[in-house]
Amino acid sequence: MSFWKWISTQGKSKQEKAAQILGLSIFAFLLVAVGNIACQKEAVEELVQEEESTGVKEGLNEYEGTVEVGIGKYLFIPEVEGFDIIVQGQIESGDLSTLVDKEVRGEGIFSADRPSILVAQSIEVKESEKEWRTVFTKTEEFVLDDYMSQNEREEFPILSDFSYDKKEGWEGKEKGKIFGRLEKETVTEGEEQKDIYRIIVLDEQGKEIAKIAVDTITDFAMYYKNKLRLFEDFWFYITIKDTIEWSIRRRTREMFQADVLFCGIY
DSSP states (O other), rough: HHHHHHHHHHHHHHHHHHHHHHHHHHHHHHHHHHHHHHHHHHHHHHHHHHHHSOOOOOOEEEEEEEEOOOETTTTTTTTTOOOEOOOOOOOOTOOOOGTTTEEEEEEEEEEETTEEEEEEEEEEEEESSOEEEEEOOOOSSSSSSSSHHHHHHTSSOOOOSTTTTTTGGGGTOEEEEEEEEEEEEEEEEETTEEEEEEEEETTTOOOOEEEEEEEEOOOHHHHHHHHHHTTTTEEEEEEEEEOOHHHHHHHHHHEEEEEEEEEEEE
16 A cells, blocks of 8 residues: 555544544534433423322412411411412411411412412401401511421431430431420429420330430421321431430430421321
8 A cells, every 4th residue: 555545544543533523523513412302391390290189380370268277477278289378478376376266268379490389479367248347468588597497307317226325326416307296395484384395205116215305396297297287207307406414304204305396197
């Protein structure tokens, strides 16, 4: 083969390689683009399915039903299936608990970013067959200060295989979830009565193995406890605080102090 023929062959080979690389690059780009379009389509389809299954759409929606639970800023209306209604600001009576067992209607904002929440824009209470009275109109932005999403709950490890006499089971840990039952005791301090809460920790057979002294419970946790009123035992999502000294721990079986952030059936 002559030198010049060899050169021309090499050039052709490089051109073919360049064409192949360019072709592969375009193909890869198209695959990524098609994949992105498919993901976007899937997200849209999921949103549409969500709207179809719940009867709500992105943005403003109307709701109506009888209030079953009203605690803090949280309102539960069984007819508004799958949603917690958040009421940010004061209502006419000053407390959402006054709406319990009353028929109400209103408007709420739904966002796919918060799929289990309706942010109330207005609330009306039914006073007669034809008359409704406005008791709330939104005037401030809502704040999710004690609300706990599903993703946040997944960050709480299960606390197990421990008892009141084995503090290594909880010391050094900041948070966790534990199965048990909430116990309330009303005591008198001076001339005032005060509610004291404890979590009775249960094993798989439902037997008491220890207790947790509860310092605080969020409105969101109490809201869900009342919402799930048919249940007695829950998973409690807690932050772990001070260990109770041994002399008291041995007598009361209370392991440590904690704040309850949420409770649910899983």
